[in-house]
Every structure is written in C-alpha cells, then in structure tokens.
Amino acid sequence: MTEYRIQGATGEWEVVIGLEVHAQVTSNAKLFSGAATAFGAEPNTQVSLVDAAMPGMLPVPNAECIRQAVRTGMAIDAQINRWSRFDRKNYFYADLPQGYQISQLYHPLVGEGHLDVSPDEKNPEATKRIGIERIHVEQDAGKLMHDQHPTRSYVDLNRSGVALMEIVSKPDMRSPAEAGAYLTKLRSILRYVGSCDGNMDQGSMRADVNVSVRKLGDEFGTRTETKNVNSIRFVMQAIEHEANRQIDVIEGGGTIVQETRLFNPDTGTTRSMRSKEDAHDYRYFPDPDLLPLELDEAFLEECRASLPELPDAKRHRYEAAGITAYQAGVLTAEVETARWFDALLEAGATPATAANWVSSELFGALNRTGRTIADSPVSPAQAAELLALVADGTLSGSLAKQVFEVMLETGQGAGAIVEERGLKQTSDTGAIEAVIAEVLAKNPNQLGQYRGGKEALFGFFVGQTMKAMGGKANPAVVNELLKKALAG
C-alpha cells in the first residue's frame, strides 16, 4: 500500500490520527443501577433514582458490564488490571444530572493492547498493528432534544448511566483508510465478543477523532479532537477535511489551536465548538462512593474461557482449509456470516466449494431479496444438502442454481425438489448420444463449419445439447460424447 500524503504548497504532509471509541456495553441493566438499557423506550421510563442523581443514591457496579469490558480487553491482547478504580469527571451540562461522570482516569480496567488491521480490502494479508492505549468503563450521559420547543431543550435520561467502554488508540494511524480499517476491525471484534452490538446508527458506537499533521520526520503537530462522529465513512471524511484544513492554516501562516470540533455530515466539514476555555478542567478525583474494583483469577478465567474464536484466528483456519484469503476475509468480517458459514462446514460442506457458493449464490440471493444472512431463507443445513448433491454428481452447477431458486421460493429441501421436479442430472450416455445425434442433424451448416476447422463452435453444440436436455445432462459427459460425435 502506498503511503497517504497530502501535497501542500510547502511540500508533503503526513497525517497522524488517534481514535477514542465509545462503545455501549451490551447489558440488560445500567452500569450502576438496575434500570433497563433497551433502545427506543418512552422518555425517562428507564431511569432509576440513581440515574437521576437523587441525593443519597449509591452506585453499585453491574458485574456483566465489567465482565464484557474485560473480555473485550482480552480480545485485543491487552493487559487486564486486576485492581482498577472509578473517578469522577466533573462538569455541568443539562444531560448529566450528577454534575459528574463516573469514569476511570488514573487506574483503568484494561491497559495496553493492539489490533492488526487491513487497510487494503483487496489484500487482507497486508496488516498494520495499531496500538491501543487503554479501555476504561464509564457512564453515558442523557439525551438532549433541541427541536421540540422554541426556547427549551428536552432532557431524556434513559441513556443516563448506561455502560460505555472508552477504547483509546495510540496515535498510530496515518491515513483515513487506516482509521476506517481500525474501526471496521474493532467493530467486528466487539460483535464477535458480544460486548457491543456495534450499531452506529443507534449511537452504540461513536468515535472522537484526534487529528494532527506534520512534515515527515517532524515532531507531532498540535491536534484537534472532532467529537462524536457516528459512522466509519464520516470518520474518514472528518480526517480528510480536518487534515486539509490544518495544512491550509499552517501554510497560511497560522497555528493550530488544540480544540474540540464538530463534524457536519451534510457538508463533510468540521467546525470549532465555541467551548469555554475551562471546558477541559474536569477536576477528576476518586469517586468516594465506590471502592476499588478488584478482580480475582476465577473471574478472569471465566472471561477468558468464554471468548469465541476471533476473526483473525477464524480467517487463518479458513485459509488453511483452502479458502482464498479474500473470501476468508469476507466470510469472517461479520460475526453472523462467520457463524452461518461455520454451521455450513459442520454440516459437511467442502470449505473451498462452500466459500465460492456462499460468495456468489447466497450473497447474490440475499442482495436481490434485501435480506441479511441472519434472516437467510435457506439454513446452513439446507445449503449443505444442496452442495452435497453437487458434490456427488446428482446436480450440475446450472441445475444447482435452479434448485436453489426453488429453495428460496418454497423453503423446501434440495433433495425433495430434485425428486419432485425430476431435476436430477443424467449421465446416461445412451440418452445423451441420442440427443447429440439429433442436434448434429438439425445443424448441418454449423457441423460443416466445425469440421472445416471452426472449433469455436464447440460451445454452440454444448449449448444446444444442454438446452435439448433441459439442462439436466452431466456437462462432463456431454463434452466427452460431443467431441467424439463431432470428430465424425
């Protein structure tokens, strides 16, 4: 992959990117209260007195949220801190009834780890290692709505207190593509682990994007932070815009101020938040309501034992089984696809054949019908039955396509369809020879040309024969018998 550089008036610039991803932890109840976390409920119906910060309420951590953060840490090869602590991050805003967010600044639950990402889709083997600084657990804030009333903002605290993991990368990325690949991989791993559903359109995963620029070999430049970008494409756009903006400022004789910016998805641009200069003075201190979080070996062991096979390991296993690197990458990127494919292999399908079939036939059918693999009309067991009929010669490739169409329409099994509709492929040489004789008799001109040396007409005869047999002849047998017949 070529290095990403931006050509400015004064020469080439390198872009330096770090990402802070907020991922909502999948749990039934909130981080410190027993209120529900489900998306889309009526306003303020999933709020306990703890979440509303009523005086005298005490937070009690939800074990599942801690467990999911630890499992996520293990999935990125990170150091798990058996002793961590919660701190208060103090600021006033209408979506934060406590006046502080319970977070972890000084002693996060998860320390350094890393992700290997593939910025080039066509070449999944070319990976780059992106460092991860830490993962800490913290509370989400409530939601503000500004468009309901001319002079008032509405506050819904349903999200207040929901558990988030803040996953902080090192400034290791150097292009929008690398940042996109990092987010794609991180999202994939979170979904494999089951610690976050990765629904960016519902806000379950959002990123703060730190960008700076420098001339090659220089120290890091001053960075800006673009807050709460909620799609991978927008993150890539925000980086590109912000890097170009910074270069323009510097080359125009200005300096970059460390500031918080907002991304506008409609224009693809960023703008400064007119925040007060004190906005970052959070006056963190250890939360006196919470003792340190201490984890024992049994807890960690359970977390480790419950981790699934992760995308990289699965991809290597598929490749070792004869699947191309590209297909293995596609099949393992989404956990639902990988689960479906694993079930297909368990049902006895040959890996390489199954990968080809899923990539072309199944994905094609799902695209046509606007479905995802999770609600595929054909189950892995049904697909395995179809592929087995191809493998044992009962069905040719084109017959298998026909049978698959019927499966999609009726939900019937392949074997039943073959029986019922007589779609079985025939290798009966007598019947095929009879049809070939007929085809040759009907097409004397072509026969003459073929025998005169125009061998490209061979395909024509194959087509005519297959057509006359309703597609049910074994293509290999047809080829062999045709060659003989055409030779005279």
Next chain:
Amino acid sequence: MSVDTATVKKVASLARIALDEDQAARLVPELNNILGWIEQLGEVDTSAVQPMTAVIPNHLRLRDDVVTDGGIREAVLANAPQGEHGFFTVPKVIE
C-alpha cells in the same frame, strides 16, 4: 501551594457557586489555611503505605445484570422545576 482571588473565582465558577467580590476575598485565606494543613500532612512519609479506601476491610460488591428498577417516570420528574411530555425541560442549550 496557595490560591489567589482569581483561582477562587475560577473554581467557584466551575462548581457553579455564585460568589461576590467580598466572599471571594474572604475565601482566599480560608482556603490557603486548608491547603496549608494538607501540605503539613504531606510531610509524613507514606511511600510504603497503601492508600486506605475504607476503614474496615471491605470489597466492592457487584450487582447481577438484572433489570430491577425504572418505570418510575412520575417519581423521577416529580421535583423537576419544569417538565413536558415526559421530559425534563431546561433553557435551550445548543452549540
């Protein structure tokens, strides 16, 4: 370490505490007194002492992931100065 009037005013504003000039001026020596005591405590060598997080040996208790609360919107909103359609409402804050 000591504070001046400007620091006192800044801390007050961050904590949303309204102070007039007189109050701010009076707080400067009071806070400096407190900071002095804290500094005095800092003279004790605690390098080999673990920070004490509780006066009795105790561990952080964790909760099961079960929904046991919520569905009490009336109670949650009961003390709100203003509410509408099940929301709290506040003077418009938008950036």
